[in-house]
Amino acid sequence: MQDRFQYRADREAYSAARVRALEALLIKKGVITDQTVDTVLEFFETKMGPFNGAKIVARAWVDPSFKDRLVTDTPKAIAELSLPEGMAGAEGEHMRAVANAPGVHNLIICTLCSCYPWPVLGLPPYWYKDPTFRSRAAREPRAVLAEFGLSITNEVEVKVWDSSAQIRWFVIPERPAGTEGLSEAELEALVTPEAMMGVAISQAA
């Protein structure tokens, strides 16, 4: 066992050295700069990702009138927040939010392609593109949700929203009980991409 860890540590150091060498070489040749890696990854790390959706949902939790506006005119409401540019751009402009409530649970799918509101939710999980998930979620959403570990009682209506090239849906989950004292920033941490797809609910930490 110890040998394996040793091997792993050596290989880590070797891989790190190879990357440093390659990066230095490409910089020296003028192919990239020392900012290139950060610039390209900034896209995933700070511009487009589930942290945007978390901010939108947390605001809706603390401000009911924002939540109303978010459901009525999603792009306009999102524009009120100072999120990175592009949120309401080519891909985000047709976004529509649906709110969970006592008695209603929403689930987003895309049976035709794999449209995904990625500026707010980040990269889709691998199963989202799976034809089996797409067709089954439309046909038997309760069974699919149960497989995700989310049992929705028969008293609660399950609404399935099928995204298209025109409209990308996302879910505003219900604010978890016991979070009355939390700040907006603390609430953001409770919002997961899964909850904004409707395959999970938000829970207090």
Add this chain to the structure above:
Amino acid sequence: MLTQFEHFAVTEMMGKPDNPPRANGTLCFGSEWERSSFGMALALAKNGFFEWDDFRDELIASIKSWEDDHPEDQSTWNYYDQFLTALEKAVVKAGIVDSNEIMAALAA
């Protein structure tokens, strides 16, 4: 409707053998060198030094070759080891650097 290269590049890998590790809607890197490997490959393809699909062919081939060499014990698997190997091959194939230069840079 994939208007951003970054989005296209990563979405295209989904459900394929070279799909990168991710967690909760974000890419996940185990270390700085993994992040740098990914960023360099994406930036080089974005700037036209090689086609993303050609790079992916190298990556899929590296993954396959690793799997063939490790039929049973896969405990030493690391996606980004294969990614780095594919990147080194791709930059040489694209004529950006030659393999001697890479060896020299590593020895420096």
